[in-house]
Amino acid sequence: MSETVISIExxxxxxxxxxxKNGEAYTTLRDVIARQAAAPFKAxxxxxxxxxxxxxxxxxxxxxxxxxxxxxxFWALKGVSLEIKQGDVIGFIGRNGxxxxxxxxxxxxxxxxxxxxxxxxxxVASLLEVGTGFHQELTGRENVYLNGAILGMSRxxxxxxxxxxxxxxxxxxxxxxxxKRYSSGMYVRLAFAVAAHLEPEILIVDEVLAxxxxxxxxxxxxxxxxxATSGRTVLxxxxxxxxxxxxxxxxxxxxxxSVQYVGSAKETIDKYIDSYAQADGQHDNPDRRYGxxxxxxxxxxxxxxxxxxxxxxxxxxxxxxxxxxxxxxWLCALIRDAKGVVLAQYDSRLLGFWLEDSPRLKGQIRFxxxxxxxxxxxxxxxxxxxxxxxxxxxxxSLTISPVLPYPTSAVPDASAHGLVFGDFSWEASDANxxxxxxxxxxxxx
Amino acid sequence: xxQLVIEAGRSEKNYWTDLWRYRELFYxxxxxxxxxxxxxxAIGVIWAVLRPFLAMLIFTVVFGRLAKMxxxxxxxxxxxxxxxxxWQFFATALSEAGLSMVANTNLVSxxxxxxxxxxxxxxxxxxxxxxxxxxxxxxxxxxxxYLPDWRxxxxxxxxxxxxxxxxxxxxxxxxxxxxxxxxxxxxPFIVQFGLFISPVGFSIDVxxxxxxxxxxxxxxxxxxxxxxxxxxxxxxxxFYMPGFILSLTxxxxxxxxxxxxxxxxxxxxxxxx
Numbered sequence: 001m002s003e004t005v006i007s008i009e010x011x012x013x014x015x016x017x018x019x020x021k022n023g024e025a026y027t028t029l030r031d032v033i034a035r036q037a038a039a040p041f042k043a044x045x046x047x048x049x050x051x052x053x054x055x056x057x058x059x060x061x062x063x064x065x066x067x068x069x070x071x072x073x074f075w076a077l078k079g080v081s082l083e084i085k086q087g088d089v090i091g092f093i094g095r096n097g098x099x100x101x102x103x104x105x106x107x108x109x110x111x112x113x114x115x116x117x118x119x120x121x122x123x124v125a126s127l128l129e130v131g132t133g134f135h136q137e138l139t140g141r142e143n144v145y146l147n148g149a150i151l152g153m154s155r156x157x158x159x160x161x162x163x164x165x166x167x168x169x170x171x172x173x174x175x176x177x178x179x180k181r182y183s184s185g186m187y188v189r190l191a192f193a194v195a196a197h198l199e200p201e202i203l204i205v206d207e208v209l210a211x212x213x214x215x216x217x218x219x220x221x222x223x224x225x226x227x228a229t230s231g232r233t234v235l236x237x238x239x240x241x242x243x244x245x246x247x248x249x250x251x252x253x254x255x256x257x258s259v260q261y262v263g264s265a266k267e268t269i270d271k272y273i274d275s276y277a278q279a280d281g282q283h284d285n286p287d288r289r290y291g292x293x294x295x296x297x298x299x300x301x302x303x304x305x306x307x308x309x310x311x312x313x314x315x316x317x318x319x320x321x322x323x324x325x326x327x328x329x330w331l332c333a334l335i336r337d338a339k340g341v342v343l344a345q346y347d348s349r350l351l352g353f354w355l356e357d358s359p360r361l362k363g364q365i366r367f368x369x370x371x372x373x374x375x376x377x378x379x380x381x382x383x384x385x386x387x388x389x390x391x392x393x394x395x396x397s398l399t400i401s402p403v404l405p406y407p408t409s410a411v412p413d414a415s416a417h418g419l420v421f422g423d424f425s426w427e428a429s430d431a432n433x434x435x436x437x438x439x440x441x442x443x444x445x
Numbered sequence: 446x447x448q449l450v451i452e453a454g455r456s457e458k459n460y461w462t463d464l465w466r467y468r469e470l471f472y473x474x475x476x477x478x479x480x481x482x483x484x485x486x487a488i489g490v491i492w493a494v495l496r497p498f499l500a501m502l503i504f505t506v507v508f509g510r511l512a513k514m515x516x517x518x519x520x521x522x523x524x525x526x527x528x529x530x531x532w533q534f535f536a537t538a539l540s541e542a543g544l545s546m547v548a549n550t551n552l553v554s555x556x557x558x559x560x561x562x563x564x565x566x567x568x569x570x571x572x573x574x575x576x577x578x579x580x581x582x583x584x585x586x587x588x589x590x591y592l593p594d595w596r597x598x599x600x601x602x603x604x605x606x607x608x609x610x611x612x613x614x615x616x617x618x619x620x621x622x623x624x625x626x627x628x629x630x631x632x633p634f635i636v637q638f639g640l641f642i643s644p645v646g647f648s649i650d651v652x653x654x655x656x657x658x659x660x661x662x663x664x665x666x667x668x669x670x671x672x673x674x675x676x677x678x679x680x681x682x683x684f685y686m687p688g689f690i691l692s693l694t695x696x697x698x699x700x701x702x703x704x705x706x707x708x709x710x711x712x713x714x715x716x717x718x
Contacts, residue, residue: 112712118451149473
């Protein structure tokens with residue numbers, strides 16, 4: 001039975017933004033004293049002027065400081081409630097500014113919530129930034145001890161794991177040179193290596209995998225996978241959806257400070273993508289489109305808001321007869337990617353299918369291959385007989401979830417090239433024709 | 446497994462146990478600051494000895510030979526050095542502690558540990574310089590053939606007092622500095638001004654009797670007097686006890702004020718720093 005290790009009850013966080021017109025970044029005593037001294041006079045002036053004003057808008061912010069500053073309240077988190085159980089690996093997703101890092105900061109006790117309550121059972125270690133506390137003048141060796149101590153490891157612990165850490169970072173040769181001489185890759189590798197060997201009951205990780213080269217990212221993902229499967233509770237913030245779907249079992253989708261959705265990692269990712277999918281086109285004026293117009297599409301929408309690459313995608317449409325009756329017509333759908341490249345043409349003429357006339361028709365187009373890569377696609381629909389009667393460019397959009405149809409979470413480079421995905425396998429045998437190794441895609445919808 | 450509750454305005458009862466749990470960090474941060482100080486320097490650690498030595502030299506010439514301050518039979522350099530020792534410690538400790546929070550902005554905004562460790566670590570760093578200067582003083586005493594008597598055994602007590610005298614204002618200023626950056630400028634001023642109004646270049650006997658008590662509001666008066674008493678066989682004249690008690694009280698009050706204000710504002714540091 002999993003017990004709750006973190007209980008977040010109705011947590012909110014407010015920041016006060018001061019909009020200074022004289023452009024100073026820090027509060028100085030001078031300002032505070034001047035403001036306090038002038039306050040009674042300003043308050044009096046405000047009272048006098050507000051009597052002659054109708055109930056219009058008040059100057060923004062608190063009544064007492066009617067000086068050059070306007071004060072705005074910004075709620076970074078609003079009423080967040082969540083229960084996290086022992087062993088959960090939770091992915092927090094959302095756009096920049098959604099409140100993910102703020103929530104992690106509060107859980108790490110770096111800042112305090114304005115409202116609400118959190119109960120935590122267990123030791124927490126947070127990795128909010130790679131290389132926290134690293135000092136440029138100290139050597140690699142010294143920085144390992146420094147960083148480890150700052151992150152909460154005891155000296156004995158660091159000493160025991162020292163060799164492991166250095167091996168993971170692959171910087172043995174440079175251990176005694178000051179870190180300011182390191183390349184950015186070495187720096188980040190060493191920093192992550194120290195953090196990767198933390199062993200708390202609860203681990204909080206904030207977007208630290210977004211650094212380093214391909215080799216390094218692969219190592220990081222591998223290490224994160226080890227941590228995730230070791231039974232520890234992990235809270236993970238990332239924009240790398242593939243990593244989240246592979247590492248996490250649960251997901252939390254935050255938007256503008258509130259929880260939009262909590263569920264399995266895959267469901268949460270879908271909800272996230274869905275919320276930013278483009279609107280479907282229905283309200284276009286059909287008669288102003290290209291085509292002779294005897295028949296027009298009046299509706300086009302995908303059956304599901306988000307599909308996985310290997311799913312059978314279904315697009316519903318409706319056609320209305322607007323003009324002269326025409327006997328039989330063909331239908332065609334073009335799938336375009338974000339750059340406008342046409343990836344596929346699904347033309348009914350290839351199937352020998354001709355649509356019979358009717359004042360109103362509705363139907364579907366279904367297609368499975370090619371396997372589309374994650375992202376947003378536009379669908380162009382057209383119909384005609386001997387000539388084109390309607391061409392609806394961008395009739396609707398299709399969203400493909402970032403979950404790849406392959407068994408491992410691989411580096412971005414493995415899927416960056418190519419317009420579409422496919423079903424494939426690799427295998428090899430040695431000189432004696434004996435089968436050596438191979439890899440196959442174990443999944444097809 | 447202990448349960449931790451995080452809530453707005455809740456002052457943690459386990460703050461002090463946390464301080465104990467993070468005790469290694471005191472040492473680590475102090476070690477970091479000391480290591481860094483002498484990296485890539487040519488004469489390195491010798492600076493730690495050179496600075497107090499030169500200060501003593503200058504004081505001896507200016508106050509001893511030129512101003513001819515009385516020294517009641519104690520070799521003037523030793524009289525001065527016995528006061529310079531705690532004063533230098535106080536000055537560096539206050540300066541470092543006062544700016545320590547802002548100097549460690551990256552730690553404050555990214556990692557959790559009880560923040561009191563930061564200014565405390567800065568004061569500990571100054572203790573190392575203090576130790577070096579103390580050794581120098583020992584050599585000086587041997588050189589002048591003027592060795593301290595049994596009173597020197599009270600020196601650890603006065604050292605702790607000096608530590609607290611620096612810690613209190615240091616914590617207060619560093620907490621204030623996070624929000625009001627003006628305090629960065631207040632510290633050098635206090636240090637400079639303090640050097641002349643503290644009994645470093647002269648002994649407390651120079652002050653007229655009726656002003657002695659008021660004068661002792663300066664916490665360093667008690668500390669320096671104590672150091673002189675411990676190191677210089679009772680110092681010049683009688684030990685001024687009322688003044689000492691007053692200085693001691695002021696030190697403790699400043700410490701309490703500092704810690705109270707720091708704890709009150711600590712939770713908001715990460716938002717403001």
